[in-house]
Every structure is written in structure tokens, then in C-alpha cells.
Amino acid sequence: MVQTINSPAAQVIIAVIPIVGIVIAGAVAILSILWHHSEVKLRIKTGTYEKPVFNYKAYVLLIGLLLSLIGVALTLFFLAIKGVSNALLGGLIPLTVGISFLLFYKFNDWGKSKPSDEN
8 A cells, every 4th residue: 555645844855855865975976076186186296196097998898798798688678578669779779889899899909009100
């Protein structure tokens, strides 16, 4: 049995709770970015800053595998539930994006060829 809330005050409180949560999460995100920025500024000023190394090759492979596998699972799920319909795009879109990431991983030279000096 589903109960409805008839009190206007309770409805306002229920409506305000997600808004407050989003505002607090946004404030935490902004403050953490500000903290990181000030830390990097101080490290640059003291001369102890080292630029972080980001492994793009592993990132592209990870994103490609995750999107492809999620796309396969969603495609099979929507195919079993709805058959061939517009809902199938919910799985085909991440599947094709994941496959494109995997193709990029496979066919990119990843710095093997050196740029030529024409000067």
C-alpha cells in the first residue's frame, strides 16, 4: 500500500533535500579544485613541482573496453526486453563509441614515428 504525503511542509522538505545535496556536493568539488590549484601554485613557487605523467594509451584502452562491454550488455538487455526498437540505441551507442576507442588504440602510432625537421 502506497502512502501519499498530504502535508505541504513535508512536501517542501522532500523537495529541498536533493537541492541541498547537490549544492553541498558542488561546494565540495569547487573547494577541492581550489585547494589543488593553490597547492600546485605553492609547489611551483618553491620549485618542487613535477608535471604529472598521464598514460593516454592505457586510458584509451580502458575506456574502449569499458564502453564496449557496457554497450554489449545493454544491447543484449534491450534486445531481450524490447526487441528491435529505439531502446536498442541505448546499448548500440556506447558499443560503437567503445569500438571506435579500441580502433583508435589499435591504429594510432603512439609516438613511434618522429616528426620530420624540415627547417
